[in-house]
Amino acid sequence: MAAVAAVYDKIKEEGADVLAISTDTKFVHEAFVKNEPLMKNVKFILASDPTGKVCREYQAYMEDAGLAMRALYIINPEGNIVYLESSIPPVGKSTAEIMRKFLALKYVTEHPDEACPANWEPGKKTLKPGPKLVGNVGNYIDEKELLEITYRDFRMG
Amino acid sequence: MLLIGQKAPDFELEAYDPVKDDFTTVKLSDYKGKFLFLIFYPADFTFV
Numbered sequence: 001m002a003a004v005a006a007v008y009d010k011i012k013e014e015g016a017d018v019l020a021i022s023t024d025t026k027f028v029h030e031a032f033v034k035n036e037p038l039m040k041n042v043k044f045i046l047a048s049d050p051t052g053k054v055c056r057e058y059q060a061y062m063e064d065a066g067l068a069m070r071a072l073y074i075i076n077p078e079g080n081i082v083y084l085e086s087s088i089p090p091v092g093k094s095t096a097e098i099m100r101k102f103l104a105l106k107y108v109t110e111h112p113d114e115a116c117p118a119n120w121e122p123g124k125k126t127l128k129p130g131p132k133l134v135g136n137v138g139n140y141i142d143e144k145e146l147l148e149i150t151y152r153d154f155r156m157g
Numbered sequence: 158m159l160l161i162g163q164k165a166p167d168f169e170l171e172a173y174d175p176v177k178d179d180f181t182t183v184k185l186s187d188y189k190g191k192f193l194f195l196i197f198y199p200a201d202f203t204f205v
Contacts, residue, residue: 004196016192019183021170024201026180029173032201039175046201047172047183054168059159060197071197075165077190082161089199098194106192 002038007095007154014106018044022068023052060086074102076109099154117141119149165195 029046033039055061060071071086082105104116114126172183
């Protein structure tokens with residue numbers, strides 16, 4: 001949560017928002033925000049799903065544990081699911097990974113005739129799928145740029 | 158089964174809003190018109 005809070009200004013600046021859900025009650029959410037020092041910068045709403053109904057609907061519920069899974073859904077402005085990931089609990093998210101994914105989803109939504117290739121991040125070349133590109137991607141895009149992986153720090157905007 | 162591209166199921170839940178320092182209710186439809194990171198996590202006071 002603290003890691004997401006650190007990029008929340010950037011998320012808001014991009015016109016998006018964050019909503020976090022666990023099976024805790026709203027009272028525990030309040031106590032968590034007020035007692036855990038790492039939570040002091042959390043400015044988004046923490047929702048409470050103690051029966052697990054919503055978690056189950058999103059297939060983000062661990063029946064044995066009675067807890068939500070660690071999962072992320074990115075929902076587009078029309079209310080459709082455009083990205084999902086989930087993992088076992090002990091692995092936290094990477095804000096570099098989810099911000100890159102979100103910015104690519106936003107980019108292709110705003111530029112419907114373009115695609116963001118592997119390892120794309122803002123500033124890198126996009127592709128315009130069409131007859132000229134078939135069998136020709138390697139001549140259009142620099143291989144070194146395509147293969148380069150940079151874990152950008154999105155806290156800085 | 159939820160799949161990519163499908164409509165995200167709406168919901169209404171009780172919530173805590175840290176900015177207002179108050180309890181509230183939140184609906185998925187409150188966020189219509191913008192991209193939303195909907196984050197599920199196991200529990201408060203866990204360590205990741």
